[in-house]
Amino acid sequence: MNSGWMTEVLAVLRKEARVDVRDLGSLLTVALFSGVTIFAISVASFNQQLKGGIAAGLLWVALLFAAVIGQPRRFLTEEDQGTSDLLRLLARPHAIFWGKCLMGILEMAVTAVAMTLFFFLLTSATLKDPGLYALGLTGSVLALVGATSISGALAASARNRSTLAAAVALPLLVPIIFFGIASLRTSLGEGLPENAWPAAWGLLGYGIASIITGPWIFSAVWRR
Amino acid sequence: MRALKSTKWMAILVGIFMPIATVATFMAPPAAKFQQPDLARMVFWHLPCALVSSVFLFLAPYFAFRFLRTTDIKWDIRAVAAMELGTLLGILTLLTGMLFAKTQWGAWWNWDPRQSSYLMVMLFAAGYFALRSAFSDNEKRAANSGGYLMAALLPFFFLIFVYPRLPQVVSLHPNVIKDGSFDATYKGVFYMMLVLIGVVAAWLYQLRVRAGTLEWDFENQNAELDNRHRSATPRVVRTISLPDQGGTTS
Numbered sequence: 001m002n003s004g005w006m007t008e009v010l011a012v013l014r015k016e017a018r019v020d021v022r023d024l025g026s027l028l029t030v031a032l033f034s035g036v037t038i039f040a041i042s043v044a045s046f047n048q049q050l051k052g053g054i055a056a057g058l059l060w061v062a063l064l065f066a067a068v069i070g071q072p073r074r075f076l077t078e079e080d081q082g083t084s085d086l087l088r089l090l091a092r093p094h095a096i097f098w099g100k101c102l103m104g105i106l107e108m109a110v111t112a113v114a115m116t117l118f119f120f121l122l123t124s125a126t127l128k129d130p131g132l133y134a135l136g137l138t139g140s141v142l143a144l145v146g147a148t149s150i151s152g153a154l155a156a157s158a159r160n161r162s163t164l165a166a167a168v169a170l171p172l173l174v175p176i177i178f179f180g181i182a183s184l185r186t187s188l189g190e191g192l193p194e195n196a197w198p199a200a201w202g203l204l205g206y207g208i209a210s211i212i213t214g215p216w217i218f219s220a221v222w223r224r
Numbered sequence: 225m226r227a228l229k230s231t232k233w234m235a236i237l238v239g240i241f242m243p244i245a246t247v248a249t250f251m252a253p254p255a256a257k258f259q260q261p262d263l264a265r266m267v268f269w270h271l272p273c274a275l276v277s278s279v280f281l282f283l284a285p286y287f288a289f290r291f292l293r294t295t296d297i298k299w300d301i302r303a304v305a306a307m308e309l310g311t312l313l314g315i316l317t318l319l320t321g322m323l324f325a326k327t328q329w330g331a332w333w334n335w336d337p338r339q340s341s342y343l344m345v346m347l348f349a350a351g352y353f354a355l356r357s358a359f360s361d362n363e364k365r366a367a368n369s370g371g372y373l374m375a376a377l378l379p380f381f382f383l384i385f386v387y388p389r390l391p392q393v394v395s396l397h398p399n400v401i402k403d404g405s406f407d408a409t410y411k412g413v414f415y416m417m418l419v420l421i422g423v424v425a426a427w428l429y430q431l432r433v434r435a436g437t438l439e440w441d442f443e444n445q446n447a448e449l450d451n452r453h454r455s456a457t458p459r460v461v462r463t464i465s466l467p468d469q470g471g472t473t474s
Contacts, residue, residue, distance in 0.1 A: 153371075154355060154372050155355065155358070155368075157368070158358035158359055158368070159359070159360075164354060164355065164358050167351060168351045168354065168355055168372065170347070170351075171344065171351045172348075172376065174344045174379055175382040175383065175387070195391075213374075216374075217292075217371040217374050217375055220292040220371050221367045221368045224363055224364050
């Protein structure tokens with residue numbers, strides 16, 4: 001293998017983008033799921049003033065399930081379609097992991113921004129601290145993609161992989177839920193900023209840590 | 225033979241000291257700072273179980289790390305044993321904690337940060353065992369579950385050490401060692417229970433590792449015998465014709 005790791009990462013990213021464009025079903029599933037969730041929240045909170053804590057919790061549930069549905073499938077489909085062996089020959093494990101993660105980050109970022117717009121358009125929630133919200137959302141996207149990618153990679157060669165990937169991901173997401181809700185809640189007007197900013201930075205740190213250490217875990221299981 | 229002897233001795237020692245320690249937990253004078261001092265003795269079981277469980281839950285990712293580095297199956301056997309012991313003691317922690325909560329705080333479950341975080345740690349353990357059960361190949365099972373433990377290390381640390389101690393988190397749990405809830409006798413009995421539960425857990429862990437190693441050796445021997453048997457009678461595949469279907473198959 002003569003290619004550099006960056007070339008491999010970009011090749012995997014391009015491949016993932018092509019797969020997503022060719023098979024719009026999976027992207028549409030995430031979009032539909034996110035849209036319907038926000039719509040359901042807006043219907044449930046019609047004519048009511050959403051408090052920051054509740055609004056952050058509801059928005060985070062929508063983000064969480066969008067990630068759990070969308071991200072692990074990048075690894076699961078390789079086994080389902082029988083393309084994993086070819087991928088093993090063509091790229092190094094860390095390149096595969098980072099390539100898939102990059103595509104996941106792009107997809108989740110678009111989903112999160114779209115959800116945010118939809119959420120503020122359809123509900124009575126008001127944004128009090130855009131900077132904190134942006135940091136919290138960025139951290140959430142990174143941490144969600146990192147954790148769900150690891151769980152997808154771990155469950156990819158298991159028997160009941162689709163169900164297992166979600167079941168394995170949820171415990172890994174517990175600390176992210178704490179940090180995520182803490183940061184978004186304050187940005188929506190409830191709670192103290194001195195507690196929320198460390199939570200948002202913590203979330204970002206968790207996301208970066210899981211994306212950096214992910215390839216090591218992935219390479220330990222991918223070659224077997 | 226030596227292993228059997230040591231097991232027998234451990235059983236005798238535990239058989240002698242466990243009843244003595246149990247009696248001591250009832251003989252210690254009630255700790256005055258608790259709401260129901262007489263019913264607070266559950267803490268003699270609850271706290272050591274929590275501490276020893278945490279030790280095993282952190283040993284498991286270490287063993288998993290060693291397995292992923294060396295691919296020596298003995299580390300996987302140790303990781304499983306540590307997770308099993310950690311989970312067992314974690315469940316005991318939750319159950320004794322619920323009894324304590326009912327007597328001291330009035331409800332079985334109070335959504336106390338320490339209660340909730342320990343419950344979540346148990347969810348991790350459930351995820352670990354679910355993942356293990358989904359692989360039939362030993363090596364894959366060991367590698368993937370080891371990877372899961374490595375991924376769970378940071379959340380473990382957060383849930384056990386960070387989250388319950390965050391300044392904005394209010395816990396019902398007293399800090400019994402630091403705030404003087406325990407007098408000298410209470411502390412003495414508590415440390416005795418801690419040592420005893422620690423020794424019993426270490427003994428059970430050793431037995432589990434031994435059982436796991438024997439199971440592994442047995443499986444490997446069977447596989448070897450199976451392979452030898454197969455090589456003695458090689459399979460021959462011949463093409464045959466099925467007249468009623470008119471086709472050819474093998």
